[in-house]
Amino acid sequence: MDQAERLRKMISMQESDQPLARVITVTSGKGGVGKSSVSVNLAIELTKAGKRVVILDADFGLANIEVMLGIRPQYNIGDLIYKDKTIEEIVTKGPLGIGFISGGSGVQELVNLDSNQVNQLIQKLSKLDSIADVIIIDTGAGISNTVLEFVLFSSEILLVVTPEPTSITDAYALLKVLNRKKVFNEQEKTLSILANRVENINEGKELFQKLSVVADKFLNLKLNYLGCVPNDQLMQKAVLSQQPVTLAYPKALATEAFTSISEGILCQETAVQKDNVGITNVFLKLIRRRRK
Numbered sequence: 081m082d083q084a085e086r087l088r089k090m091i092s093m094q095e096s097d098q099p100l101a102r103v104i105t106v107t108s109g110k111g112g113v114g115k116s117s118v119s120v121n122l123a124i125e126l127t128k129a130g131k132r133v134v135i136l137d138a139d140f141g142l143a144n145i146e147v148m149l150g151i152r153p154q155y156n157i158g159d160l161i162y163k164d165k166t167i168e169e170i171v172t173k174g175p176l177g178i179g180f181i182s183g184g185s186g187v188q189e190l191v192n193l194d195s196n197q198v199n200q201l202i203q204k205l206s207k208l209d210s211i212a213d214v215i216i217i218d219t220g221a222g223i224s225n226t227v228l229e230f231v232l233f234s235s236e237i238l239l240v241v242t243p244e245p246t247s248i249t250d251a252y253a254l255l256k257v258l259n260r261k262k263v264f265n266e267q268e269k270t271l272s273i274l275a276n277r278v279e280n281i282n283e284g285k286e287l288f289q290k291l292s293v294v295a296d297k298f299l300n301l302k303l304n305y306l307g308c309v310p311n312d313q314l315m316q317k318a319v320l321s322q323q324p325v326t327l328a329y330p331k332a333l334a335t336e337a338f339t340s341i342s343e344g345i346l347c348q349e350t351a352v353q354k355d356n357v358g359i360t361n362v363f364l365k366l367i368r369r370r371r372k
Contacts, residue, residue, distance in 0.1 A: 284308025
């Protein structure tokens with residue numbers, strides 16, 4: 081049995097296991113749109129709702145999540161293999177008990193793992209699927225290969241967009257590139273838009289309509305609108321103090337928005353449950369793609 085066949089068998093075995101964590105990949109067409117802040121604050125709100133949440137920081141080279149949480153992780157995904165650490169050891173606890181994993185350079189090195197190391201990694205990651213209800217992958221911005229891979233192999237994609245023309249055009253460019261990938265299957269995914277830093281609810285809806293119309297017309301993609309977050313000064317103040325706005329300012333307009341959006345995510349839970357791929361499957365498919 082060659083390595084590709086072993087990977088296919090492992091994917092098949094993982095897909096039959098239950099339960100699988102719900103994986104939500106948060107991404108954006110460009111940097112500076114508040115993607116990481118969205119990831120952190122949604123994690124807080126989902127935790128308040130009783131979910132066990134872990135954030136995987138896959139934005140390599142930048143430490144946005146740890147800066148926003150005010151914590152510094154000791155280990156990263158690469159340490160699962162190279163330092164023989166356990167999932168429990170690489171998950172850093174944040175506010176309200178949310179978990180945080182630094183990707184470090186671990187994901188970049190997946191292609192170099194031998195079969196035994198892949199087996200070891202997947203066995204350890206399967207533990208994460210059992211200790212988390214929701215895993216939020218905070219990707220880098222843009223259309224790099226690593227960003228595209230996480231988006232391609234996740235069943236739920238949350239695309240953060242701001243009213244800036246460059247943000248809208250770059251978000252569309254990301255959707256366009258995804259749509260051209262042979263492994264991309266719209267029927268297996270929920271593509272949601274979150275409008276960030278808008279002046280009011282109407283601006284958020286208008287932003288979604290602009291993107292939705294062109295995605296439907298030229299890409300034949302159906303987008304879902306999750307809601308909007310206002311351009312709240314308290315949000316900026318919270319970021320400067322290295323605190324999630326949902327904890328620092330519970331009554332802020334931005335906090336109310338994140339609460340509403342998290343409720344929308346929870347309402348989708350039954351509909352997407354059958355399509356949950358789990359974090360182990362995301363990594364297995366990522367490894368398989370890189371081995372081709």
